[in-house]
Structures are given as C-alpha cells and as structure tokens.
Amino acid sequence: MSRATRRGGTGRSLRTTFSIARPHLRGHGLLIAGGMATLLVEVVLRVLEPWPIKVVVDAVSVSLGADSGATAGLPAATVPLLLACGVLLLGLVGLRAIAQYCSTIAFALVGSRVATALRARVFAHLQSLGLGYHSHAKAGDTVQRVIGDIGRLQEVAVTAGLPLVGNIVTLVVLSVVMLVLDPLLAVVVLLAAGAYLLLSRRGAPRITAAARSTRRSEGDLANTAAETLGAIRVVQAYGLEGQRAEAFDRGNARALSQGVKSRRLAAALERSTDVIVGLALAVVLVAGGWRVIDGAMTPGDLVIFTMYLKIALRPLKDLAKYTGRIARATASGERVAELLEERVDIADRPGTPPLGPVSGDIRFDAVTVDDGHGRRLFDELTLDIAAGETVCLLGPSGAGKSTLAGLLTRTSDPFSGAVRIDGVDVRDATVSSVRGSVTVVLQESVLFAASVRDNIRAGRPDASDADVERAARRALAHDFVTALPRGYDTVLGGRGDTLSGGQRQRIAIARALLRDAPIVVLDEATTGLDPAARAAVAASIAELTRGRTTLSVTHDATSVRDADRIVWLEDGRIVEDGTPRSLLADPGSRVAAWFRESLQEAS
Template sequence: MTRSREPSALRQSLHIVRPHIGRHWKLVTGGLIALLLEVALCVLEPWPVKFVIDSVTASLGATLPPGSNTPQATIGLLLACGALLVALTAGRAACSYLSTVAFALVGSRVATDLRTRVFTHVQVLSLRYHAAARSGDTVQRLVGDIGRLQEVAVTAGLPLFGNVLTFFVLAIVMLVLDPLLALVVVGAAVAYLLSSRRSSRAITSASRTTRKGEGSLANTAAETLDAIRVVQAYGLEHTVSGAFRSGNETALREGIKSRRLAAGLERRTDIIVGVATALVLAGGGWRVIDGQMTLGELVMFMMYLKIAMKPLRDLAKYTGRIARATASGERIAELLDEPIEVFDSPTARPLDRSMGRLTFHDVHAPDGYGRPLFAGLSLEIPAGQNVCLLGPSGSGKSTLVGLILRMVDPSSGSVRIDGTDVRDVTLRSLRGQVSILLQDSVLFATTVRENIRYGRLDATDADVEDAARIANAEEFITALPSGFETILGGRGNTLSGGQRQRIAIARAVLRDAPIVILDEATTGLDPSGRSVVEASMETLTRGRTVITITHASHAVHRADRVLWLEDGRIVEDGSPAELLKSPGSRLSNWLAEQETTVRIRS
C-alpha cells in the first residue's frame, strides 16, 4: 500500500504546481539555458588541466601513449591554459548564479500563486467543510506546507534536473575516454539508486506523520489562543500545555526519524562515491603505467568523476527535503480536492435589488453534518415581514438562513427571492441583498473605518460616518485614541461586546440590503448595552424583511410572525398574539419557562 501511494503523492505534488510554473516560462527557460551552459562548461573545465599535466610530463621526458600528440610545455601554453581555466570557471560560476536566481524567483512566485489559489479555494468551500475542518491545520497547510512544496517543485527540483543532466553528459564523455573506468561510475549510480529507493519511502512516511502532527499542534495552539480567557479563567494552562507537549514530542520523534534516515542515505552515498573514486584512482593509475592513458587524462577523468558524483551527493541531500515536501504536497492536494459545493452556474446572472420576498418550495436539505434535516419544507415570507425563528438546537434555524445565503444548497426543491431561484443568480449579487448580524460580531484587525466599509467597499468616508451615526456608534468611535482610524485588535477584542455589535450594525446599515438576518444578535450583552444595540437594530430593520433567530423573549413580541421549528419541520406558524392565545402552544410554554427563569434569577 505504501509503495503505491508515495509515487502517487509525488505526482500529486508536481501536478498542482505545474500550471503555476508554466506562467513563469520565461524565467524557467532562462534558468534552464543557464543550466545547460553550466553543464557545457563543466565538461570543458578539466581540459586545460589535462593539457598542462601532459605537456609538463612530456617536457620532463616522460613517454606518452602513441597518438597523444601533446606539445612540450612553454610559458605561453601554461599561461593560456591557466587563463582558459579561469574563464571557464568564471563562466560556470556566472551561469550557476543566474540559474540559481532564476529558479529561486520561480519558486517564490509559484509558492505565492499556489498559496493564493489554495486560500481562494478554502474561502468558497461550504459551511459543512468549515464546520468539520480545524483552522490551525488549514493555516499550517497554507503557510508551512506550501513553503515546503516550493522546495520539491522548484528550489530543489529544477537544480536537480541540471545535476542529473550533468551526470548523464559526463557519463557519456567518460565512456568515450575510457569505457572500462566509466563502468565504475555507472555502477556507483546503480548502487545509489538501490540504496535510495527504500530510504525515500521510509522518509516520506515519517515526514507525512510529522506534518500531520505539526498540523495538530497548530490546531491546539490556535484553539488555545482563541479561548485564552476560558483557559486562564478555569486554570487549564497545565492541561492544555500537557496536550501540546505530548503532540510536540510525537512530531519531534517522527521528525528525528525522517532526518536520521536522510542522514543515513547521505553517508551511504559518501561511501559509494569514495569506493568509486578509489577504484578509478587505482585502475586509472595502472592504466597510466601500462601506457593506456596519459597522466593528464587520468587527472581529467578524476575531475570528471568528482563532478559526476556531485549529482549523487545532491540527490542524497535533497531526498529528505523532497520526501518532506512530497508529504506537504499531499496535504495541499487533499485541500484542493475538497469539492466546491456552492458555485455560480454558467448561466447565472446578477440579481437586481429585490423587494425581499422569500419562498421555500418543497426544500430537502441536510444539516451541517450532512444528515437529512428538511424534507419537503415549504414556506412563504412576504417582503417587509419581521419573522422570528424559534425552536430547540438542531431544529434547522441556522440551516434555513444558510439556504437563503447559499451557504448550502438544497438537495431538491428551491429557494427564491422575489420569485427568482437563488441558484440562477450570481453569489455576489445574491449575498449583496442580505445583511447579517451574528451573536459574536466578527471584526477584523484593521481600522474601525475599514471594518464598517466592508459592508460596501465603494462607500465614501462620509457614508461610513453616517452609518456609524445611524448605528449609535459614532460617539464611542470618536472617543477612541485615533477615532475612525483606530486599529482594532484581533476579532475586535479591544472593544466591548456592545461596541462590537454597533460597529457590525453600522456595517449592515452601510450595506443597505433589503433582507436582514439577526442571529442571536443581543445574546450575552448587559441590559444597558442591549438597549443601545436594540435601538440601533430598530433603525437597521425598519422597512426590510427581517429573519431573527433568538432565544430572547422580548424579541418575539416585536415580530410580525413566529415560526417554531422542530426536526426540520415548521410545527407552529402565526403571529405572537395568535400563538399565545393557545395555552398549550410551544410558544406559550416557552415564554412561561423564560418568565420563570427570569423570576428565579431575580
């Protein structure tokens, strides 16, 4: 099983980066040309040394093999050979520099393109995926794994191509010079391949486990930092640190195993190269004594051997990196293979500003875990109606809202806005018809002004300030150190809950959408903060279609209509007054429980 999986993992890694390499074909072509020139200069570099040694030995009276036609050494010849060697070395160094820079640039740009592609893909995945995925591991794939994949794709992969090309060219040259000694080089390459084959599989397996462990560590760290108040308040530092330490030690063990295997392969390669060098040195020396080759040819052959063995050493050195990067590539491929469940159809058109009439017709849809929830749900919400959704957890309230926004699509049936199926319009225009306000308002680590402007990106500064004024947020914003230009902390945690909600309301006001969704928007606020937020929400919702998910009894009395959901079915539907006339209604029982709870608390 492992044997069949790892080559596939390498192909996966190369497959996901290949389209991005093609975009930078000019740099790749330039790098390859420089690489080919470097190989050519490597082939020529030993020749000046051969001429010098053979000419000097001829001048000293040594007998050279017949047909060598080597001139005797002169000052001019020696200086010319020295100058030629310097020129060849300098040219090879320049070509190496150019190819290295070109490949490094390609690698950085490919990594940037791929990271953008993966991040874009993750953003459009359904809520079902995000509900199950762990954000720390996803971030680890986006940042760490793509960086490692860069190594196998370009930084290591393309130079290795040059090394392999150099080896084959020099092997051919050595076969022409001395076929018998060249067999030693071929034998060394075969020995390396046999040695590396088993090691690379083991290194990849260990690297895969290491990367998964590091992903789990990232999850633990992200979850701990997001919930740091709870961790500190409940004294969970030691418990969380213990879990982190355990995962850290597991990742460390696998990482050490991977590097130990890679180091073992490198040392075995050193031994193979040493044995090959010794055989060529002894065999070549005997052939010089026997008159089969000149001393200069032996020295040139040894230089070729050294150059030809460098690719083997580099392959051994890069095998560990390639194996680790392949494991990372596998994780990136898994992320890109996650299907996009909600997308624009080829015929999707922009949705004009709607009145806000919502229609659910025979809707069948699963819950967030993929289990059946709605089975034939039909519902009509007129434009401008204020609807309150009630019901136990898991009854389908959030799923119903998700269907309007196309966070999920029904498996059958339809959801319509003003008679238009939401699947027939573009996601951007559809979601532009809706403002949503959540219990935990999401703010970003940027200025207050930009947080509000996210409601409508083309809004002017005056529009932003007007929205803040309508949302009763202007007073506390201007009191901040830099006013609207104050940069908020992560998730807006430098503000109180009520302040965050009012900025979120200002953002919704700026959006000016005909449909407003309020999901537990005042839960957790103190009475004074809630009253200010509710006043702002009154302005936001006036004249719009409003869908409120709440467990607050005061929100029910302001609604035009109450829908009670259980197990994906609407079991009560009517105005609050109508439903409260029936003492046995679920709404009556629920409100009675709420009042009892309030009395007990007071």
C-alpha cells in the same frame, strides 16, 4: 484518508505535487527557457573546466621526462602555457559562476511567482468551501498548509530541484564524455549509479512516508496552538494552562519523533551513497593508475577522468542529500492537493445570471435538509415571508433555526425543494448576487484586525468615509468610536476583542447598514449582552431592519413582541405560525409557554 494521501509511492507523490503547480507555470515560459539555457551553459562550462588542469599535468609530466606511451609528442611545460591554462581556468570558473547565478535567479523567480499564485488559488478555494467543510476542518492545520506547506514547496524547488536538474544533466553529459575517454573506466560510473538507484528505490518511499507523518503532526501541533490562543480567555479563566501545555508537548514530541525518523532515513541514504562514491573513486584510481603505467592513458587523462568522476557522482550524493528535502516537499504537496480536492458544494452553474433588483419576498418551498449526519432537520417544509415582513424563528435547540436562515445566504443548499427570493430559486442566480441581497448579523460579531473604518467598510468596499460615518451614526456607534484613541482609524485587536460585546455588535450592525441589503438575517444578535448593551443594540437593529424583510433567530423574549409573525419550529416542521399577539394570548401555545419561562428566568 484523502485521495492524495492514498497515492503512496514517491513517483506518484511527485506527480501529484507537480500537477498542482503545472497550471501556474503558464506565462513563465520565457523565464523557464532562459533558466534552462543558462543551466545548459553551466553544464558545458563544468565539462570544460578540468581540461586546463589536464594540459598542465601532462605538460609538467613531459618536462619531468615522461615522454613515452600516451605522453609521447605532448608539449613540455612553459611559462606562457601555464599562464594561458591558469587564465583559461579562471575564465571558465567565472563564466560558470555567472551562468549558475542567472539560472538560480530565473528559477527562483518562477518558484516565487508560482508559489504566490498557488497560495492565492488555495486560499480562494478554501473561501469557496461550505460550512460543512469548515465546521470539521482544523484551522491551525489549514493555515499550516496554506503558508508552511506551499512555502516548503517553493524553497525545495529552488534549493533542491534546480541543483538536481543541473546535476542530472551533468551526469548524462559526463557519462558520454567518459565513455569516449575510457569506456572501461566509465563502466564504474554506471555501476555506481545503478547501486544508488537500488538504494534509493528502497529508501525514498520510507522517507516520504515519514515526512508525510511529520507534516501531519506539525499540522496537528499548529492546530493545538491556534485553538489554545483563540480561547485564551477560557484557558486562563479555568486554569487550563497546564493541560493545554501538556497537549502541546505531546504533539511537539510526536512531531519531533517523526522528524527525527525522516532525517535518520535520509542520513542513512546519504552515508550509503558516500560509500558507493568512495568505492567507485578507489576503483578508478587503482585501475586508472595501472593504465597510466601501462601507457594507455596520460597522467592528465587520469586527473581529468578522476575530476569528471567526482563531478559525475556529485548528482548521486546530491540525490541522497536532497531526497529528504524532496520527500518533505512531496508530503507538503500532497497536503496542498488534499485541500484543492475538497469539493465545492456551493458554486455558480455555467451561465447563471445574477439576481435582479430584490424587493424581499422569501419562500422556503418544500425544503428538505439534513444535518450532515443523516438526521433530517426539515422534511418538505414550506414557509412564505412577504417583503418587508419581520419573522421570528423560535423553537428548541437543535431544531434547525440557524440552518434554515443560512439557506438564504447559501452557506448550504437543501437536499430537495427550493429557496426562492422574489420567486427566483437561489441556485438559479449567482452566489455573489444572492449573498449581496442578504445582510447577516450573528451572535458573535466577527471583526477583523483592521481599523474601525475598514471593519465597517467591509459591508460595501467602495463606500466613502462619509458613508461609513453615516452608517456608524445610524447604528449608534459614532460616539464610542470617536472616543477611541484614533477614532475611526483605531486598529482593533484580533476579532475585535479590544471592544465590549455591545460595541462589537454595533460595529457589525453599522457594517450591515452600509451594505443596505433588502433582506436581513439576525442570528441571536442580542444574546449574551447585558441589559444596557442589549437595549443599545436593539435600537441599532430597529434602524437596520426598518423597511426590510427580516428573519430573526432569537431566544430574547423582549424582541419577539415587535415581530410581525412568530414561527415555532420543532421536529422538522412548523408547529405554530401567527402574530405575537395571537400566540401569546393562547395559554396553551408553545410560544406562550416559552415566553412565560423566559420572563421567570429573567426575574
């Protein structure tokens, strides 16, 4: 459980939620001040609104013969007086509507801009987190936090937070006014507010806890959906639709149950508050009516006091109504805070300079790496690769070949030792410059739901269309790209699934060629392809790696012959290191044994 989730109380949860939004409030001071000013104007107009009604009620009472006690000396009702009160009431209502509209728009703008900035900040933070986080995080739940939870924060800030602020200010102002009008009856308002606070203190934490569970269940549900849709080919091929539907239904039922519990608790608080408000209103009507009969108040005073009471108690009803929404928002805020609290393992040190021009010398200098579970993959391993050299990493599964290659792009850092490019420790250069000097081609080509042109241009965003086409030609992708319905402007499906595996790989290689980095990492780049596609991709790879330092992780026996060196990794150390010719010529070497087994499997 994260630190944010452990915080517990509603007050702390609200502070957590506000703390993640506070940095983004800077720069919106004028808009916030304008919103607060119009909000205060609305409160003043709301306080003045009942007075025309009081004047009319008192004037009509005098006209009907009530001329003793508190009504003595008050004017009788006349047409001009009634018209003036009507026009005044209409003016107050109209001005209050305008003030409320202005304050709502001002705070809505602030809420939208803060949510937009917060969403961008969270997304940037997510991208900066290392593979250690992303290998364990649930993609569906993460997307739910970035989109849904921040959206809920924005919505609640406008639909609940703004009215709540206005009503609380109104409650304070009207409490003072009622104390001046009739201190005895004003005590009723204070007692009602105290009763609500006792109820809320008990109910709000339970609502927050239920809302937190609801959001967690909804995140799990989103992850189930994303996981199923992302593997839809496997689901359909193995007939797993029923199994996945059952898993989704279980998550759906769990989210429903938690959501109903949250709303039930909120509804109970609302109805209890209605009883408190009704009781307070009944007491005021009885006691106020008696005071009118006793001559201590005019009928108009009782009317205005009753209206003030209803207006003043509205915040209590709204607090009850909005408690559920605010609880769900604070639960969302906690989930967003959990993401922001995830530690960034790979980051630039202050004042770190970028790498200079890179020739491609690589040195793994006594690196020690674990797998994140306490198991050592390498223990002070040292490997030198000269600029322009092609080295194949071989070894049994789990030997850490991909992990070693990943150290070059700083997807992780060694526990001890150093990875050096041209003699510079990669930790002593900016992350962007280190990654900019390395091109990676993976087994599973990652393409985006964008045009072919944009997918290739991802290698170098400032590349011209001519550069993109030139890279595609060098990757042997131009012919099949131009045969697509819209050529380079054809928009690919998610992950490029509208193309074959070999075509996707050649698009990825075109992207790598456009990047023109001096170091190339090939991680099982031809695995899983049919012989024809493998041959086409191998030709593209040959163009990509020409004259570049290349580190290749492969199980493809046909590709190792073209390497300058083969390095066999096993049990955290280099067991064999030599040229393909020398290692394959030694029948007792692991490389030779692996090569013979690969040829037998292929035949």
